Structures are given as structure tokens and as C-alpha cells.
Amino acid sequence: MPRGPRSRAAALSVAAGLLLATAPTAAHAAAPAASPVPAAAPQQVRGHCGYYDGQAITRRGDTGDGVREIQCLINYWSGRSVLDGDGDFGPQTESWVAHFQDVRGLLPDGVVGPQTWKSLRAA
Incomplete structure (x- = not known):
């Protein structure tokens, strides 16, 4: 029985589908690219960002690593970057x-006193 154009098209379509289903795609075959990590940024771990381990009273006008730790912990707690980790305890912080x-x-x-530090690190 001779095959018509529709039969040939259907057969080619099935063959192409099988080939695509069994062959690895370029996305799966390629090794994943390493994501760049800033060298200066400490590793975020629950309750600790790596900038500061103390619990000194910290307030508006203060600067430095203690403030960066607070900003990082607030961002971690909020689930998004709401504060710049600039180390400047301003009105937004x-x-x-x-x-x-x-x-x-x-x-x-x-x-940020001892109770707030404790709560930030437990968040």
C-alpha cells in the first residue's frame, strides 16, 4: 500500500519526537556555570552573617561591621534585601x-541591644 504525504509527515513527526526524547539537550549536556561570589561578602548562615560576633549597643549614627551584621540579619529575616549592607546605621536601618x-x-x-541581638540571631 503506497504511503501518502500525510502518512509520511506523521511518521517523520513521530521519529523526530522519539529522537528528541532520547537525545540529551545542550542545556543538560553542558556543565553548569559557576555563579560568581563576591570575595568581600561573608557567607550568610542562619543567625550570623560573618561581619560581627559581638552584642554592643548599636544605634542610629553608628557605622562599621556591627551595623553591617544588623543589616544583613534584617535582610535575612525579611527574606529580601530591604537594607543596603553599607555599615551606616541611618534612618532606614x-x-x-x-x-x-x-x-x-x-x-x-x-x-540594637542584647535582647535585639539575641532575637536577630535567632530569626
Whole structure:
């Protein structure tokens, strides 16, 4: 029985589908590219970002690694980058600290003391 154009097209379509289903794709065959990691950024671990291990009282106007640690922990707690990790405790950092304190049942004064440090590291 002679095959018509529709039969040939259907057979080719099935053959092509089988070939594609069994052959690895270029995306799967290629090795994954390594994602760049900034050399200066400490590794984020729950409750610790790696900038600062202390618990000194930290407030608006302070700068440095303690502030970077607070900013990183607030970002981790919020699930997104709401604060720049610039190490400058400005009005936005103060506002987010007060929000964090309020949510955690602490006095929302925007000052990071021992209780807030403890709560940030447990978040």
C-alpha cells in the first residue's frame, strides 16, 4: 500500500519526537556555570552573617561591621534585601530595626541591644 504525504509527515513527526526524547539537550549536556561570589561578602548562615560576633549597643549614627551584621540579619529575616549592607546605621536601618523589634515583641526603639541581638540571631 503506497504511503501518502500525510502518512509520511506523521511518521517523520513521530521519529523526530522519539529522537528528541532520547537525545540529551545542550542545556543538560553542558556543565553548569559557576555563579560568581563576591570575595568581600561573608557567607550568610542562619543567625550570623560573618561581619560581627559581638552584642554592643548599636544605634542610629553608628557605622562599621556591627551595623553591617544588623543589616544583613534584617535582610535575612525579611527574606529580601530591604537594607543596603553599607555599615551606616541611618534612618532606614533604624526603622527596620524598630519594625523587627515590634514583630518580635521587643520594645520598638530602633536601638540594637542584647535582647535585639539575641532575637536577630535567632530569626
